[in-house]
Amino acid sequence: MHISPHIIATGGEALTKELRQRLRAVWQCSVFDIYGTTEGLFSAECSFGGGMHLFEDLGIVDVVDEHNCPVPDGTLGHKILFTSLFSFTQPIIRYEISDMVTLDPEPCPCGRPFRRISSINGRSDDILYLQGRAGGQVAVHPIHFWDVLESCGDIRQYQVVHE
Structure with a gap:
């Protein structure tokens, strides 16, 4: 280009x-x-x-x-x-x-x-509610995954599956 x-x-x-x-x-x-x-x-x-x-x-x-x-x-x-x-x-x-x-x-x-x-x-409405270690739920937004995964450098694509 x-x-x-x-x-x-x-x-x-x-x-x-x-x-x-x-x-x-x-x-x-x-x-x-x-x-x-x-x-x-x-x-x-x-x-x-x-x-x-x-x-x-x-x-x-x-x-x-x-x-x-x-x-x-x-x-x-x-x-x-x-x-x-x-x-x-x-x-x-x-x-x-x-x-x-x-x-x-x-x-x-x-x-x-x-x-x-x-x-x-x-x-x-994108927040994931995950099971906490001490019980209860922990609210985690997918943006926190981006921050960690993008800092790795070698990851080109990823998918988060929440069941």
């Missing part, structure tokens, strides 16, 4: 540190992550590297718990409720996204007024 991109924009799946490093090494360019849904893009990575700014002029993003009650900034939410402010043909009001995110309580050093997502911890 004879192309030389200046920037690579990723979205749709979690951009791991390892994948970001591989993309930079192979293509010798910046990697930029975006986040949203088919119904509306609502955040993008800050060019200063400080999380992902919400596009609060284009939509309302509520980070909530299991009962749809707002969680304070700095607290991991169970899901997102997204309301589009730009879709007039088909209004999107409090569209549920099962991603667990944390909003940064601090303002961004870049000076933008919009809040930032400081972490995306995967989908709440």
Whole structure:
């Protein structure tokens, strides 16, 4: 392939540190992550590297718990409720996204007024409940498998089966 991109924009799946490093090494360019849904893009990575700014002029993003009650900034939410402010043909009001995110309580050093997502911890409906050593269940998100397996280097593909 004879192309030389200046920037690579990723979205749709979690951009791991390892994948970001591989993309930079192979293509010798910046990697930029975006986040949203088919119904509306609502955040993008800050060019200063400080999380992902919400596009609060284009939509309302509520980070909530299991009962749809707002969680304070700095607290991991169970899901997102997204309301589009730009879709007039088909209004999107409090569209549920099962991603667990944390909003940064601090303002961004870049000076933008919009809040930032400081972490995306995967989908709440992807959690595996495994038997604990001392009894009971332990909640494990598949993203923790990715972190460990990607650090091994020699693994090209894997599958987790939960029965």
